[in-house]
Amino acid sequence: MKLTSLRSLFASLVLPLVILMGLGLSTSALAADGQNSQQIANAKTSDADLWRAVKAGDSGYTVAQGSEAGVLINVVGNEGKNIKNEYLTPAMGVAVLGVFSAFLIFYFVNGPSKLTKGFSGKMVLRWSKADLIIHWVLAISCLGLIFTGINIMLGKHILQPYVGEGVWAALIYGSKTIHDYVGPLFIVSWILCVVKWMPLQTLKMYDLKWFLVVGGYINFGPFKGKHPDSGFANAGEKMWFWTLAIFGLFISVSGIMLVLPGLDLPREASMAALLIHGLSAIIIIAFTIVHIWMATVLSEGGMECMKSGYCDENWAVQHHNLWYDEIKENGTLEYKD
Template sequence: MFVSQAWPGLWRMVALALVLLVSLGVTQPVLAQADPEREAATAVGGVSPDTWRQVRSGETDANYRDTRFDTNYNLINASGEAWRQLRNRWVSPFGLIAIGGMLAMIAVFYVIVGRKELSAPRTGRKLPRWPLMVRSLHWTVATLFIVLALTGLNLLYGKFVFRPLLGDAVWGGMISASKIAHNYLGPLFGILLIVLLARLLKHNWPRKHDLEWFKKGGGMVGKAHVDAGEKLWFWLLATVGLAVIISGLVLDFPNYGQSRDTMQWANIIHGIGALGLTAVALGHIYIGTIGSEGSLEGMTTGYVDETWAKDHHNLWYEEVKDQAIGEETLASDEPTTDETAGRST
């Protein structure tokens, strides 16, 4: 009777033991998977945080470096991040300040001073100013400059302006077109700019009276074929412009062994130089168009009025005043005008 009463209790104890054994068998793998040390060791091959810090700093062996090129860059490119910060925090704001500041100064100057009119009525007698070749080079280079400036500005700032307005699809097409135009027209601009600079070099050597021109802020201070302000623009193109061309070629043709550092510095130099030239070019465009009466005619027709020559380039006027041609004669003798203009330059 005692045995028959004990059997149910024994069965319950055996069943409980089996349940405990099964539960231990299930929970043991779960505990093993939840072990942080074992998980980290199997997931990343035992790479510790200290090793990742060494990878970032470059203090590791060749196994953690990009061995495809002659460089010591590793899995984390700290130099590239430094370039990105310099470009975004300094170069981009510099462009906005330079270009925006120039536009603001032009607007204020035009409102306060207005257009510079001729000091006397036009005489109707024209002096040969620029020959056809110079004018053709000038307008070709100017057109390329404007296209490169607009495409470059789009590449730098377009994502902040056009992307929110037009959407990703249209903006993506604009960026792609801008990149292609910029890359292919850049070398052509460089070649033609060098040709134009070589053609105009003889007119732009510094002279003593140029310093007087700067001291007096312009005006009638011995202005020959080009004044000191025009010479300053010429030499900016000859120095900063050439730096922009060379850095652009480095970026355009990355398959000649340039290191990543070289490419990054070329990008910074290209951006600063191009943005600065764009800002100064706005002043050049203003003075040559709405800012000064009669200035644009010299680069469109090749001739300027005597009054304009006296006002803007008095020394040059004394040299060429005997070549003055009446408007009627000029209109009837148009095919020979470029030959005459060529002799004056």
């Protein structure tokens, strides 16, 4: 066989095989490229879906234990934090500065409520020793919670920028520690206060008139010298009591929820407790400022009631006439020796 014939035969057999192999490799390469592109696209779509789910607060899988351990981002927690920063924190500032400033202005314009007939010198028993103890334990614990709570809520805005890191760390740690340990003392004294004094705080029709004439504390205009009827507790004191009773309950329950990690509450419940705690604190702070102003500076002779348990007879007649008439009639009027 000639060499030329062999070459022709080889070419006729091999060349088609080479062409087929080339086509096969090209098809495989194109298919591989297509598959890789699809995998990359799928991976990008998968990552996007993953992070979209994470931001939406969806729960994933984790070996960690605890409530909502599989949730990386809690939407409710973020929304609650925004509500606290945008609304509750400014509201607390208004409660502290606004209410205090308003009563300071009122004091300089109106002055205190003086006793019309002056001091009689006769002291009438108004509060028992047990009442005084309950009052001052409640008052001191409440003030402790207020000052530490204000630092926790507002300190980062009004103190932290002006003190060193070490000083601020000590202040915020001390505030948190005192707040946690004083809380139970407040709760116990609050319970005793509500149980013991509730019978004296029932609302009466004459309480409405007390509000209409601002309790007789106005020293000018048509309200000057108007001293409305009042029983053992006047309408303002009743309002303060029921505010403390209702929001004291809210602040106590929410506080327990916040300081006991063993409860393992869902994030939603914890955030709700934090917001309720903050709102209740704002209301109690505002009423506490009012109560302190009314009981001390604005009412001549009023502070003596909670110092000794006795009040001047003229003070009793002027501010709590119905109560004075009652104890005088039933024979329970008791003077200080």
